[in-house]
Amino acid sequence: NAGVMQNPRHLVRRRGQEARLRCSPMKGHSHVYWYRQLPEEGLKFMVYLQKENIIDESGMPKERFSAEFPKEGPSILRIQQVVRGDSAAYFCASSPQGSRGEQYFGPGTRLTVT
Amino acid sequence: DQQVKQNSPSLSVQEGRISILNCDYTNSMFDYFLWYKKYPAEGPTFLISISSIKDKNEDGRFTVFLNKSAKHLSLHIVPSQPGDSAVYFCAASTGNTGKLIFGQGTTLQVKP
DSSP states (O other), X not given: OOOOEXXXXXXXXXXXXXXXXXXXXXXXXXXXXXXXXXXXXXXXXXXXXXXXXXXXXXXXXXXXXXXXXXXXXXXXXXXXXXXXXGOEEEEEEEESSSSSSOOEEOOOEEEEEO | OOSEEOOOSEEEEETTSOEEEEEEEOOTTOOEEEEEEEOTTSOOEEEEEXXXXXXXXXXXXXXXXXXXTTTEEEEEESSOOGGGOEEEEEEEEOXXXXXXXXXXXXXXXXXX
């Protein structure tokens, strides 16, 4: 059973460009979470999605950030008009049951904004 | 507002001895607690969890203790091994959405 897949592993964008981060959950998992880790900090919750639904986006910045988890295909975290402060490691986690239980993390995407 | 705190940024332990990592929380609504281990350039790996209805959970070399009245949990690793050297994060969640609130992490170094 393959683990959580994220791609790309490393992404370099210039200020003002768009970044798209993809996450494929573990087989059988329909709950996806996105977290961000800024340098020298812990992981911060961003958004929780189920198929075709955003359940909790309380951790998402109000502007430029969006997330989706379509019926078919991976979950996408999209950052428009990136700024240097967006440079971070973005982790996706999946869970079979959502409300309680372990979340299994992918390897992360390291975004660098130049 | 840091709801989950790991006050020790680092810990160094001799191989074979016990490692004790600590975590404090402020939100009494948290009802599920987890520990993750993280190596550089990798995602966190789940280690062990505990529900708020319990005060102890054990899995091999890892034991988590929960003291609800003190809003404190700890992870015991015994015996510690050099391969345990990593950053350890505690995390907490409520039953609503399961989103995890993480502490800042503690870097454990196990010396041979």
